Amino acid sequence: MNYIFLGMPGSGKGTQVELLVKKLNIPMISTGNLFRKNIKNETKLGLKVKDILEKGDLVPDKVTFEMMSAEIKNMDISQGLILDGYPRSLRQAELLKDILNIDIILNIELSEDQVLLRIGGRRTCKCGETYHLKFNPPQKEGVCDKCGQELYIRDDAQEETIKNRIKVYKEQTEPLIKYYGDKVINIDGNPSIPEVTEEIFRKLGISD
Ligand SMILES: [Zn+2]
Numbered sequence: 001m002n003y004i005f006l007g008m009p010g011s012g013k014g015t016q017v018e019l020l021v022k023k024l025n026i027p028m029i030s031t032g033n034l035f036r037k038n039i040k041n042e043t044k045l046g047l048k049v050k051d052i053l054e055k056g057d058l059v060p061d062k063v064t065f066e067m068m069s070a071e072i073k074n075m076d077i078s079q080g081l082i083l084d085g086y087p088r089s090l091r092q093a094e095l096l097k098d099i100l101n102i103d104i105i106l107n108i109e110l111s112e113d114q115v116l117l118r119i120g121g122r123r124t125c126k127c128g129e130t131y132h133l134k135f136n137p138p139q140k141e142g143v144c145d146k147c148g149q150e151l152y153i154r155d156d157a158q159e160e161t162i163k164n165r166i167k168v169y170k171e172q173t174e175p176l177i178k179y180y181g182d183k184v185i186n187i188d189g190n191p192s193i194p195e196v197t198e199e200i201f202r203k204l205g206i207s208d
Contacts, residue, residue, distance in 0.1 A: 002103050007189060016196060027081055028081070064092070107177055125144035127146060
């Protein structure tokens with residue numbers, strides 16, 4: 001069985017991917033790791049991607065696909081495969097279809113308000129400590145427990161950035177839910193991590 005995960009930023013998708021990988025003991029490819037690996041090994045595509053990312057541009061679908069395709073060919077996927085962060089658009093799904101059959105799409109659902117709360121509440125300290133206004137607040141508002149410095153909001157936790165990521169997700173990625181039709185399994189992303197994992201395992205028919 002080959003699996004992909006869909007879910008907005010902040011849905012806890014990455015964590016659930018890891019837990020499913022562990023449970024099923026099958027290989028996983030994430031586009032982030034794939035980029036890093038190719039850049040580190042200085043492959044032809046890796047050098048291309050490095051150049052693109054350094055300019056702050058988006059990696060074209062074709063380049064990501066070529067990398068993905070080369071990786072899949074070199075892997076033993078006889079027991080199945082989990083993809084994280086791919087495909088992200090209909091075009092990517094169309095390319096992927098020719099080399100890999102996707103059996104199950106796990107769609108972790110979370111409302112926009114929840115996404116804003118989860119990511120927008122993150123606070124960071126220069127010392128590396130991280131907090132969350134609601135889930136892990138510092139003892140004194142706006143100040144790091146560990147070193148006493150003032151906390152700040154990282155760029156990716158700014159409301160405008162989050163809203164933009166939500167918009168891109170809705171425009172480009174959400175159409176995949178319709179595209180994959182009845183292969184999609186919806187998972188409620190609101191409860192705690194263990195509860196979400198339990199729902200995934202239960203819906204996949206995997207016993208604990
Ligand atoms: Zn600190």
